[in-house]
Amino acid sequence: VSGAPHITRATVTPILIADPPLLNVLGVHQPWTPRLIVELETDDGAVGVGETYGDTEYLELASALAERVAGHPLTRLSQLMALAAQALDRAGEPAAEFDPAGLRGRRSDEKLVRSVVSAFEVAALDALGHITGQPVHALLGGKVRERVEYSGYLFYRWAEHPHGAGEAPADDWGAALDPDGVVRQAQRFADSYGFRSFKLKGGVFAPDEEIAAIKALAEAFPGYPLRLDPNGGWSVETSVRVAEELDGLLEYLEDPTPTVVGMAEVHRRTGVPLATNMCVTSFGEIPAAFSADAVQVVLSDHHYWGGLQATRELAAICRTFGVALSMHSNTHLGISLAAMTHVAAVVPELVYACDTHRPWQTEDVITRPHVFVDGALEVPDTPGLGVEVDRDALAALHERWLELGVRGRDDVAAMRVADSDWEQPTLPRF
Amino acid sequence: VSGAPHITRATVTPILIADPPLLNVLGVHQPWTPRLIVELETDDGAVGVGETYGDTEYLELASALAERVAGHPLTRLSQLMALAAQALDRAGEPAAEFDPAGLRGRRSDEKLVRSVVSAFEVAALDALGHITGQPVHALLGGKVRERVEYSGYLFYRWAEHPHGAGEAPADDWGAALDPDGVVRQAQRFADSYGFRSFKLKGGVFAPDEEIAAIKALAEAFPGYPLRLDPNGGWSVETSVRVAEELDGLLEYLEDPTPTVVGMAEVHRRTGVPLATNMCVTSFGEIPAAFSADAVQVVLSDHHYWGGLQATRELAAICRTFGVALSMHSNTHLGISLAAMTHVAAVVPELVYACDTHRPWQTEDVITRPHVFVDGALEVPDTPGLGVEVDRDALAALHERWLELGVRGRDDVAAMRVADSDWEQPTLPRF
Numbered sequence: 095v096s097g098a099p100h101i102t103r104a105t106v107t108p109i110l111i112a113d114p115p116l117l118n119v120l121g122v123h124q125p126w127t128p129r130l131i132v133e134l135e136t137d138d139g140a141v142g143v144g145e146t147y148g149d150t151e152y153l154e155l156a157s158a159l160a161e162r163v164a165g166h167p168l169t170r171l172s173q174l175m176a177l178a179a180q181a182l183d184r185a186g187e188p189a190a191e192f193d194p195a196g197l198r199g200r201r202s203d204e205k206l207v208r209s210v211v212s213a214f215e216v217a218a219l220d221a222l223g224h225i226t227g228q229p230v231h232a233l234l235g236g237k238v239r240e241r242v243e244y245s246g247y248l249f250y251r252w253a254e255h256p257h258g259a260g261e262a263p264a265d266d267w268g269a270a271l272d273p274d275g276v277v278r279q280a281q282r283f284a285d286s287y288g289f290r291s292f293k294l295k296g297g298v299f300a301p302d303e304e305i306a307a308i309k310a311l312a313e314a315f316p317g318y319p320l321r322l323d324p325n326g327g328w329s330v331e332t333s334v335r336v337a338e339e340l341d342g343l344l345e346y347l348e349d350p351t352p353t354v355v356g357m358a359e360v361h362r363r364t365g366v367p368l369a370t371n372m373c374v375t376s377f378g379e380i381p382a383a384f385s386a387d388a389v390q391v392v393l394s395d396h397h398y399w400g401g402l403q404a405t406r407e408l409a410a411i412c413r414t415f416g417v418a419l420s421m422h423s424n425t426h427l428g429i430s431l432a433a434m435t436h437v438a439a440v441v442p443e444l445v446y447a448c449d450t451h452r453p454w455q456t457e458d459v460i461t462r463p464h465v466f467v468d469g470a471l472e473v474p475d476t477p478g479l480g481v482e483v484d485r486d487a488l489a490a491l492h493e494r495w496l497e498l499g500v501r502g503r504d505d506v507a508a509m510r511v512a513d514s515d516w517e518q519p520t521l522p523r524f
Numbered sequence: 525v526s527g528a529p530h531i532t533r534a535t536v537t538p539i540l541i542a543d544p545p546l547l548n549v550l551g552v553h554q555p556w557t558p559r560l561i562v563e564l565e566t567d568d569g570a571v572g573v574g575e576t577y578g579d580t581e582y583l584e585l586a587s588a589l590a591e592r593v594a595g596h597p598l599t600r601l602s603q604l605m606a607l608a609a610q611a612l613d614r615a616g617e618p619a620a621e622f623d624p625a626g627l628r629g630r631r632s633d634e635k636l637v638r639s640v641v642s643a644f645e646v647a648a649l650d651a652l653g654h655i656t657g658q659p660v661h662a663l664l665g666g667k668v669r670e671r672v673e674y675s676g677y678l679f680y681r682w683a684e685h686p687h688g689a690g691e692a693p694a695d696d697w698g699a700a701l702d703p704d705g706v707v708r709q710a711q712r713f714a715d716s717y718g719f720r721s722f723k724l725k726g727g728v729f730a731p732d733e734e735i736a737a738i739k740a741l742a743e744a745f746p747g748y749p750l751r752l753d754p755n756g757g758w759s760v761e762t763s764v765r766v767a768e769e770l771d772g773l774l775e776y777l778e779d780p781t782p783t784v785v786g787m788a789e790v791h792r793r794t795g796v797p798l799a800t801n802m803c804v805t806s807f808g809e810i811p812a813a814f815s816a817d818a819v820q821v822v823l824s825d826h827h828y829w830g831g832l833q834a835t836r837e838l839a840a841i842c843r844t845f846g847v848a849l850s851m852h853s854n855t856h857l858g859i860s861l862a863a864m865t866h867v868a869a870v871v872p873e874l875v876y877a878c879d880t881h882r883p884w885q886t887e888d889v890i891t892r893p894h895v896f897v898d899g900a901l902e903v904p905d906t907p908g909l910g911v912e913v914d915r916d917a918l919a920a921l922h923e924r925w926l927e928l929g930v931r932g933r934d935d936v937a938a939m940r941v942a943d944s945d946w947e948q949p950t951l952p953r954f
Contacts (some may be wrong), residue, residue, distance in 0.1 A: 098905055143917075169662030172872060216588050226656035232528075232599030233663065377844045385815060403665050403836075410837030411844055414807045442602060475528055 095228050097172065099168040102212070103135040104160035108153050109218050109491035110500055111457050116249035119297030119523055121195060121509030122474040126500045130156050131459055132213040136168050142221025143483055144213035145459075149502040155182055155210045163214065168222055171403060174214050177235050178207045185266040197325045197505075199375030199398075199472055201452070201470070207377075208400035210509040215401030216433045216479070222477030223521040234402055237439035245321070245447040246289030247454070248311075250298045256512040261394035264457060272303070273310035280311055283453065287466035291319035291447045297327030301524050305339050312343045321347035326352030326372050330359050337364035339388050341398025343455035346391050346522065347363060347444070349373065350522045357388035369393050371422035377408070384415045387453050391446065395421035402437040409441040421448035428452070428460040431471070432479040435464075436457055439473040444455065461490045475507075529598040529655055533565040534590035534644070538583050539921035540930055541689040541887050543784045543855055546679040548627060549727030549757040549938030551946065555690025556930045557855050561584050561918060562643040563891060564651050566598050572651025573913055574643035575859035576827050579932040585612055585640045593644065599650055601833060604644050608637045626757045627854075627935075629805030629828075638806075638830030645831030646863045646909070653908030659910050660866040664832055667869035673901040675877040676719030677749070677853070677884070678709050678741075687940040692920055695886060701818035702733070708761035710741055713883065719748035719898035721775065721877045727757030730758070731954050734767050740774045756782030756802050759952040760789050767794035775876070776821050781802065784949045787818035799823050801852035807838070814845045821876065823852035826859070832867040839871040851878035856934075858882070858890040861901070862909040864918075865894075869903040889918045 110126040117123075118347040128148030135141050136463055144154060158181035159174070166173060169290055180205055190193050199205075210427050221231045231237040250271055254264035270279045276294060283289045287295040292311055301324075308322055326349045328336065333350035337360065340347075346367040350360055361368050369391035374383045375398055381387050396405045412419045419441060421434055431452050452464065474480030509516040540556040553796035558578030565571050576582060588602070588611035596603060614631055620659075629635075645891065661667040680701055684694035700709045706724060715721050720742060725843040726734040740753055756779045758766065763780035767844045770777075780790055784803050791798050799821035802812045805828055813819050822842055826835045842849045849871060851864055861882050868874050882894065890911040894901055939946045 132620075167666065169658065170666035172665050172668050172870065205796070222658075222662075228599065228652075228656060231534060232597075233651075236597065236600035238602050342590050380844050381846075404840075405838030406833075407837055410807075410834075411841050414810050416811075416839055444943070489766075519578060 099136045099138045099140070101163045101166050101168055101220070102135050102137050105133045106153065106156045106160045106489060107131045107133070108495045109488065110457065110495040110498055111427065111455060112267055113489060114267065114454055115252040115255045116295065116370055116454065117251055118197065118295050118505060119263045119325040119519060119521065120331060121507070122252070122288065122512070123425070123505060124500065124503060124508040126494070126498055127503045128153070128495065128500060129153045129313070129427060130213060131429065132156060132160070133216065133483070134163070134168070134217040135227065136221050138225050140221045140224040142224065142478065143398060143429055143481070144216035144220065144433070145207055145427060146213035147424070148317070149205060151209055155206060156213065160212045161209055164484045168218050170351045171215050171218055171401070174211045174218070175348050175400065178211045181257065182207055186515070193497050197372065199372040200379070202376065204378070205376055205398050208404070208427035210396045211276070211400040212399070215403065218431070218477040219402060227477050228522065229475050229477060230402070230433070231439045231473060234406060234437060237245045237473050238442050239439055240473055242291065242435045242438040242473060243447040243470045243473045244293045244450045244466060245293050246283035246287065246469070247451055248276055248283070248292055248294045249341055249454075250276070250295065257289045259511075261456065264326050273307040276307045277310050277314045280315065284315070287453060287469055289466070289469035293321040293323060293348070293449060293470075295325075297324030297523065301328060301332055301336050305336060308340055308343055321345055321348055321369070323348035325349055326383060327523045330356045331524070332485040333360040333406045334363050337366040344407035348393070352375060354388045355388055358386040361387060361390065367391055369420065371395060380411060385418060385503045391418040391420055394421040395424065396437055397424075400433060404431060406440065409443060409497065413443050418446065420445055423449040423451045425455065428458045428463050429481055430477065431464055433480045435471050436479065437472060457487065457491065459484055459491060459506045525591045529566045529570070529652070531564050531593045531596050531598055532567050534584055534593045535563045536586045536590045537918060537922050538565070538578050538925045539560045539918065541855070541857065541885060542927040544697065544884055545682040545685045546725065547681055547728045548725050548883065548935060549755040549949060549951065550627065551935035551937070552682070552942070553935060554933060554938040556924070556928055557893045557933045558930060559857060560589070560643060561859065561913070562586060562647045563913070564593070564644065566596070566651050566655065568653040568655050570651045572647035572649065572654065572908065573911070574645070574647035574863070575644035575857060576652065578852070580742050581636060582640055582944065584638060586643065586752040588612070589644060593615065598648050601648055603829070604641045604648070605637065605830065608641045612637055613702070622755060627802065629802040630809070632806065634808070637808055638834065639828045642827045642829075642831040646859070649832060650908040657907050657908060659905050660832070660863070661727070661903060664859055664870045665825065667903050668872050668902055669822060669869055671894055672865045672868040672903060673877040673900045674880045674901070675723050676710060676713035676718065677720040677879055677881055678705070678706055678713070678722050678724045680725065681883075689941075691886065692862060705739040706737045707740050707744045710745065714745070717883060717899055719896070719899035721751070721899075723751040723753060723778070723879060724757070726743065726752045727953065731758060731762055731766050732787065734857065735766055737771055738773055743850060751775055751778055751799070754776035755779055756951045757953045759954070760786045764793050767796040777925030778823070784813045784816055784818045787813075788816040791817060791820065797821055798849065801825060810841060814847060814848045819847060821850055823850050823879065824851040824852065826863060826867055832863060835867045836870065839894065841871060843873050844922050848876065849873055850876035853879040854940040855881045855882045855885065857885060858888045858893050859909065859911055861894055861933050862911045863892060865903060866909065867899050886919065889914055889921060897942040905940065925931055
């Protein structure tokens with residue numbers, strides 16, 4: 095065991111993964127979505143792996159950071175932020191204001207930096223775990239639970255992408271476009287994975303249809319915690335009406351309306367706990383939102399909060415201010431699912447089941463993809479993240495990235511393929 | 525390297541250390557003050573060491589926790605809090621409201637638990653560092669600096685304890701009871717340790733005398749950051765007057781007045797940054813104090829905040845709310861100084877030199893006591909904390925604890941030895 099392992103090389107591999115036609119307020123998921131796989135090699139011979147968003151600006155910054163980390167001590171995780179900030183050379187161009195692809199809240203250079211750093215930090219912790227023989231959770235203060243619960247993530251969806259695009263054949267989930275379809279989807283989630291709570295991605299249809307879907311779920315799964323997330327698709331008045339009509343049926347309502355002021359008013363008028371992964375997605379947004387009592391549950395995404403240590407810090411802030419913490423998910427693979435599981439295992443206050451898109455992905459880049467049992471994953475005690483890269487799978491998905499040329503995720507453009515009149519919706523939409 | 529080292533045994537050794545007659549708002553330091561040394565042994569054969577307060581209730585809880593940690597995984601640091609809370613069996617007796625010994629802010633069971641846990645957490649990190657070959661800072665996210673700066677901690681003091689009590693012979697610092705004495709003390713601190721900033725413990729004499737001392741320091745050490753800490757000894761009006769008279773001379777004023785409301789008013793009226801280790805000493809006190817803008821610098825004491833991970837969390841909270849962080853010190857030895865140095869090395873925002881009493885202690889329990897160079901300590905890269913217990917010294921100080929029977933620190937009682945009319949002052953005193 096060396097006292098100070100150093101990074102010798104960082105490799106960033108862009109990949110395209112198949113994604114089903116899941117609907118949301120902005121449009122629909124594309125047939126293919128980019129992700130980045132980051133591998134760090136060390137002078138101990140240990141390798142660590144991380145994963146993050148794959149749109150072009152993430153890839154560019156990750157590549158620039160990869161050039162800068164060689165020779166740096168593996169354990170100086172906080173230095174990654176500084177290196178990434180240096181690497182982000184925009185030559186004066188400000189970041190775009192809004193991210194049509196992401197539904198990831200306010201866009202900023204800081205969030206881009208953090209999203210990229212997260213993959214390097216996870217990879218560094220994985221490598222350090224291999225070097226020291228410790229699981230990542232032990233390097234984060236130690237697990238407080240043996241299993242991490244996840245929630246079944248329900249989507250309105252089509253059976254297949256327009257014009258049969260994407261993975262062939264399409265998955266066999268079929269369409270879900272009404273309450274019956276949503277309940278059928280939930281039943282399959284419950285049967286296949288044992289999920290014991292459900293989140294419905296809303297903002298797709300008129301609020302009354304989504305209210306009906308939640309009521310149908312409540313009837314089919316009595317006692318199951320339910321959540322509805324229209325991604326800021328509703329006005330304050332609509333949000334209040336939905337909250338009142340679903341009184342007692344929701345564990346929380348997620349991002350009903352797009353502004354902090356609006357969220358605060360909805361909570362004040364209804365008392366319903368509001369969760370967010372849109373109006374509070376960075377440390378700088380916390381003071382105003384918390385002092386306005388605009389959010390009662392922060393849904394952390396370790397990618398854009400800056401990694402696993404940063405997620406622990408967010409947890410401490412939430413604990414101190416009496417705000418709950420749970421976990422957001424965007425389309426991801428097993429490396430990020432492992433990272434989510436390790437950090438969720440060390441946060442005592444994480445009482446809500448975490449979100450994950452993972453069941454919607456038919457592919458992975460690890461040799462033993464995770465298996466949900468009773469809606470949960472075991473927290474592994476093997477060194478590092480406890481995953482091993484499937485080199486053939488990684489190579490194939492990278493080959494696809496080279497071939498297909500999809501370089502970003504844009505749910506608005508994907509919807510326009512089906513509906514040429516579709517415009518980027520102005521939020522609130524309903 | 526084992527994947528999951530377990531604690532096999534915890535040993536708590538109470539000791540008495542010599543302490544000079546340093547004056548403060550409540551009275552004077554006793555000739556002897558108790559500390560606890562915690563050693564954790566693991567099934568890997570590695571041993572880790574920690575240090576904390578030694579008054580009877582700390583000893584009792586530490587002993588009870590020591591009985592409970594055997595068999596637990598070394599890396600489940602967050603579990604220590606739960607085990608300590610279980611061990612604190614008060615049979616319904618509430619904690620005393622005020623701690624005459626400590627000047628450590630509001631007393632609570634939670635703070636007692638955290639103060640005890642901190643020694644176990646530091647010991648666990650030290651042991652994990654030995655097992656994994658990593659310095660403690662690497663287990664906390666990695667150092668961002670190579671040196672941690674400390675501040676020269678000036679005290680009004682007598683040459684020796686009343687009736688020649690305590691260490692014999694007394695140290696050779698002599699008395700410091702006026703501006704000249706304070707400047708002489710600072711000069712020796714600067715000459716011997718290279719400190720480049722000074723803090724004067726105030727609240728001892730009438731405010732005008734302490735104002736004169738700060739002005740004398742400013743004249744003798746032009747450009748040196750200066751701090752004055754009367755431990756809540758002043759009313760709001762006195763605080764405002766002192767702040768105005770020292771306008772431009774103080775880096776910050778520490779705990780001028782005892783309440784959050786008073787602190788907020790002093791800051792509002794004077795604009796002087798206020799530091800605290802009294803009105804914000806636990807996570808529960810943060811929201812009210814921060815929203816009132818009552819403190820601009822939190823002085824963390826890793827003992828009562830609950831350890832090094834907790835200090836990192838506090839740093840994240842402070843960063844998010846635009847409050848600075850620096851480090852408080854109570855009488856301590858080299859194990860805690862090492863822990864302070866490791867955590868200070870990983871907190872990017874720690875821009876103020878940390879406090880330390882360490883130069884006032886003539887004894888230590890480590891084989892190579894720290895040497896301040898240019899007022900700073902190097903951040904070590906050796907495994908763990910980078911200290912080794914001096915078993916003879918530890919045995920001798922424990923023997924003293926057995927012999928002398930001093931079981932708590934009580935600055936009020938110590939002052940009464942010199943002045944039989946001395947009563948516990950009601951704060952504010954001036």
